[in-house]
Amino acid sequence: MTDITPPLDLAQLREQHALFVRTAAHALRTPLQSLQGFAELLEPGLSPALAEHYISFIKREAAYLAGVVDDLALRHELAQGPLILFPTVVEVGPFLHEAACTFEARLPDCLVAIEYADELP
DSSP states (O other): OOOOOOOOOOOHHHHHHHHHOOOOOOHHHHHHHHHHHHHHHOOOTOOOHHHHHHHHHHHHHHHHHHHHHHHHHHHEEEEEEEEOOOOOOOHHEEEEEEEHHHHHHHOSSSSOOOOSSOOOO
């Protein structure tokens, strides 16, 4: 016997759509606010080192936004039919370093440290 999942009713679809829109708006709003704030800090007279730091942060946030847009496009593709995935090993060290830098930029009075092992125990 096959297991058939009943279709969602209109109320459930609207609820899922609303949740998706709220999540996407939040995912876009946070880096946009950071981009705006750091861009405003790039005023004349800013030291070259600090300007480079802010520019680096802006580039990371812009890359994050590009990823959000890619995720939205992928969500659309998933709704169209099956998707073939190819699992791969990913080096997480650079991602963790980026996360620490992001937190440090948003919380300048706090020290952020992330520890991880290169190999599993």
